[in-house]
Amino acid sequence: MESNPYIPYPAEILEISQESPGIKTYTLRFEDDKIQEKFNFNPGMFVQLSIAGVGEVPISISSSPTVDGSFELCIEKKGRVTSALFDMDEGSKVLVRGPYGNGFSLQGSKGKDILFIAGGVGLAPLRSAIDYVHHFRKKYGEVQIFYGDKRPSCLLFQRCRDRWSKYFDMYSICEVAEPGWTGEEGLVTDLMDKVSLDIKNSAAFLCGPPVMYKFVVVELKDIGFADQDIYLSLERRMECGIGKCRRCNVGNKFVCEDGPVFSYDEIGDYTDKET
Numbered sequence: 001m002e003s004n005p006y007i008p009y010p011a012e013i014l015e016i017s018q019e020s021p022g023i024k025t026y027t028l029r030f031e032d033d034k035i036q037e038k039f040n041f042n043p044g045m046f047v048q049l050s051i052a053g054v055g056e057v058p059i060s061i062s063s064s065p066t067v068d069g070s071f072e073l074c075i076e077k078k079g080r081v082t083s084a085l086f087d088m089d090e091g092s093k094v095l096v097r098g099p100y101g102n103g104f105s106l107q108g109s110k111g112k113d114i115l116f117i118a119g120g121v122g123l124a125p126l127r128s129a130i131d132y133v134h135h136f137r138k139k140y141g142e143v144q145i146f147y148g149d150k151r152p153s154c155l156l157f158q159r160c161r162d163r164w165s166k167y168f169d170m171y172s173i174c175e176v177a178e179p180g181w182t183g184e185e186g187l188v189t190d191l192m193d194k195v196s197l198d199i200k201n202s203a204a205f206l207c208g209p210p211v212m213y214k215f216v217v218v219e220l221k222d223i224g225f226a227d228q229d230i231y232l233s234l235e236r237r238m239e240c241g242i243g244k245c246r247r248c249n250v251g252n253k254f255v256c257e258d259g260p261v262f263s264y265d266e267i268g269d270y271t272d273k274e275t
């Protein structure tokens with residue numbers, strides 16, 4: 001996108017949507033039309049978002065690259081930077097550099113059945129991938145989506161989930177049911193007996209907390225998924241975002257540059273380590 005990868009560019013917050021009590025989606029557009037036009041990414045890539053005088057955070061792009069003219073970030077309020085962002089209004093400016101990382105192997109998965117498994121805010125990068133697969137629907141086989149969170153009020157992207165359930169085999173599951181909840185109750189691993197794909201010609205894309213990976217990977221391997229067909233998006237604390245500071249290593253790989261998406265045969269036991 002730019003010659004000096006450390007330079008962030010101003011972007012305007014066009015729209016803010018409250019997804020759940022502590023999570024908002026920000027629709028952004030670079031001030032400079034040329035920067036916006038050149039902003040190409042794969043689902044699963046991330047940007048470094050900064051607020052002047054506060055700090056910088058890595059955030060996955062949650063919209064599909066098939067959307068022109070803007071992009072979306074779905075952000076959970078955590079600490080310094082994300083709290084400052086939650087105080088901003090539509091029309092405010094932030095700084096963005098990127099996109100960085102590799103993203104999900106969706107090009108290489110054409111013709112395959114696809115299983116998306118998301119836990120919590122892990123649906124954010126997968127939403128980009130799911131919308132991408134929806135856009136190019138005929139290029140993929142059967143698609144299943146398993147999405148779990150603590151409570152129904154925590155579930156993200158209601159508008160997308162309604163659409164996905166018309167085109168894909170989609171299940172949402174909550175650990176604690178609330179009044180009116182008609183979906184499944186339990187953990188995302190409880191959905192594994194619903195897998196109805198041609199496993200030998202399938203790819204599984206996972207994004208969620210490390211503990212989810214620990215149990216889901218075991219289940220996927222049990223039903224016949226090969227290590228190289230299981231892809232996980234990892235989080236590590238970052239500084240440069242471009243493979244220079246060595247802050248984000250996983251074994252001998254860097255999450256910012258070699259990831260954040262890795263196949264299980266690349267990283268194995270590193271999947272369940274916290275940032």
Ligand SMILES: Cc1cc2nc3c(=O)[nH]c(=O)nc-3n(C[C@H](O)[C@H](O)[C@H](O)COP(=O)(O)OP(=O)(O)OC[C@H]3O[C@@H](n4cnc5c(N)ncnc54)[C@H](O)[C@@H]3O)c2cc1C
Pocket residue numbers: 046055056057058059060061074075076077078079080081082083121124125234235236237238260275
């Ligand atoms: C590749 C990648 C993609 C991510 N995508 C998303 C997303 O789509 N939505 C979302 O809500 N969160 C995402 N995160 C996590 C997000 O970066 C952290 O929640 C955020 O950095 C917290 O910053 P803070 O200043 O609010 O919190 P503080 O706790 O005050 O953090 C201070 C600083 O530590 C660093 N830091 C803290 N937690 C993390 C973390 N988990 N990962 C990396 N750096 C951290 C940041 O530089 C941050 O400014 C992603 C992280 C990575 C590595």
Ligand code: FES
Pocket residue numbers: 237238239240241242243244245246247248249254255256257
């Ligand atoms: S954040 Fe600097 S090497 Fe990954």
